[in-house]
Amino acid sequence: MPLTPDVAMSSHADRQPAPYAGRERKRAALLAIFALCWVGLVLACVVTESRGVSSPALHAVFAANIVFHPLMFALVYGRWLPERVVDLACLLFAAGICAACMVLRLYFPVQGGRIELERLYLWIPVIYVFAFTVAGHKSSLALSLGLMALFFAISLPYLLQSPAERFASLTIQLHVVSAVLVTALYFFSGHHQRLQLTMDELAALSHTDELTGLPNRHRISQVVDYELLRFERHGRGFALILIDIDRFKDVNDRLGQQAGDLALKALALRARQTLRDGDTLGRWGGGEFVIVLPEAGLDDALRKARALCAHVGRTPLIDDLSITISCGVASVTPADMAQSLFQRADAALHAAKQHGRNRAESAAPA
Incomplete structure (x- = not known):
């Protein structure tokens, strides 16, 4: 018998394959995030300058961010980089900014005196969470351990030379929390990966002729x-x-x-x-x-x-x-x-x- 079309088939304008639609939603979200971050950074720079609490180190941080976010916006908008490259670039940029600020505050108090270490240490755990979203299960662990080693290496001379300084205890707490967080993320990432494999297998079965x-x-x-x-x-x-x-x-x-x-x-x-x-x-x-x-x-x-x-x-x-x-x-x-x-x-x-x-x-x- 000749082939007959599926009468219930909908208009193609209303039905995008899930992977394609997901990529488009993520791209739109990234564009919005880059735009909002750029606006927020410009406002923060203006407020900081108006209050007279800025410094050369903060100028450099603001300048790097104000350049980075429009650049990434243009690259994502023009689809000039794969999604994974964009994610990895954002992760490494954030880690680099935190590492630079950490060096300035611990070893160059004159230049980094305006950097609040307590707030900086709140951002570093977020980087580990982000790391487990940009790569596979084992790759994310390796990336997180590499970043942990970077921050530990930066702080080690300070901890050895100034164990009684007020930032020493806070820095040790950061490393302990980071180790616990990466361990937990690795555990939950493995569980999610196994669950995702099961869902992918079910999806493949639903799309495959037996x-x-x-x-x-x-x-x-x-x-x-x-x-x-x-x-x-x-x-x-x-x-x-x-x-x-x-x-x-x-x-x-x-x-x-x-x-x-x-x-x-x-x-x-x-x-x-x-x-x-x-x-x-x-x-x-x-x-x-x-x-x-x-x-x-x-x-x-x-x-x-x-x-x-x-x-x-x-x-x-x-x-x-x-x-x-x-x-x-x-x-x-x-x-x-x-x-x-x-x-x-x-x-x-x-x-x-x-x-x-x-x-x-x-x-x-x-």
């Missing part, structure tokens, strides 16, 4: 909606190939369902051999499959579909079982939504069946 291991109908619908969104925003076209095994019911009736299942698995493996890295092959149901071809035109998709028909029919799939497939091809147009695109590809598939099977036909534009 028999063939290919993306299932729900996942293919998400991929198509995402490609429609890219076409709408960036003009990047794509095409669909709908595939139906010719007389698949006869295979099941004649050889049994087990032979039919083996044929589906073998067809999935053979079809993968003709695809590019960015193409998506999925099972729609029964003997029906879908291929999504990003940034492919109608002619390219039709050539690929014809090559696939020839590749499948050239040799038996399993033992002496030879099958053929029919394909319907459609490429996206500005008038398309998911349902109309599938309908046109289905019409082309129906035409291929009517014209003798073992062939590919293309759909007229919307």
Whole structure:
């Protein structure tokens, strides 16, 4: 039976794949944070100057922050750096500022006299929390231990030379709290990682066809909606190939369902051999499959579909079982939504069946 589109499929404007939507929300949040931090720093600098409590060290801290935040805003806005690089840059910048302020306050009291060490030590534990959000479980631990070693190395000469100074006890408390915090973060990060793996496995199962291991109908619908969104925003076209095994019911009736299942698995493996890295092959149901071809035109998709028909029919799939497939091809147009695109590809598939099977036909534009 020819492929039929999912009637309940929503408009592509309302359905973004979760990872894409999550990245966009994080990007918007980062832009807002950088903008608000820059405004807050400028106001803090003005207030500090107006009260006459500034110093050259504070000038340098304010200047570094006032330059850093607009720079990161521009890099995030232009998508010039990967997310992980942005996160790591922010972490290292914050650690560097804290380390510099710590050095000035402990060893250069004249230059760093305006730096309040108590408030500075409140920020350092926050850096460890941030470290466990920018990398994997073990990498976060290594990063946190490295930062802990940095702050300990900075304070060690001060603790050895001035154990009775008023900041010595506070600094020791900082290192103890940091060690406890990193240990707790490592424990909870490991628990979260195990929980995340379980959730990822469940998500993979919900998106995977159990028999063939290919993306299932729900996942293919998400991929198509995402490609429609890219076409709408960036003009990047794509095409669909709908595939139906010719007389698949006869295979099941004649050889049994087990032979039919083996044929589906073998067809999935053979079809993968003709695809590019960015193409998506999925099972729609029964003997029906879908291929999504990003940034492919109608002619390219039709050539690929014809090559696939020839590749499948050239040799038996399993033992002496030879099958053929029919394909319907459609490429996206500005008038398309998911349902109309599938309908046109289905019409082309129906035409291929009517014209003798073992062939590919293309759909007229919307």
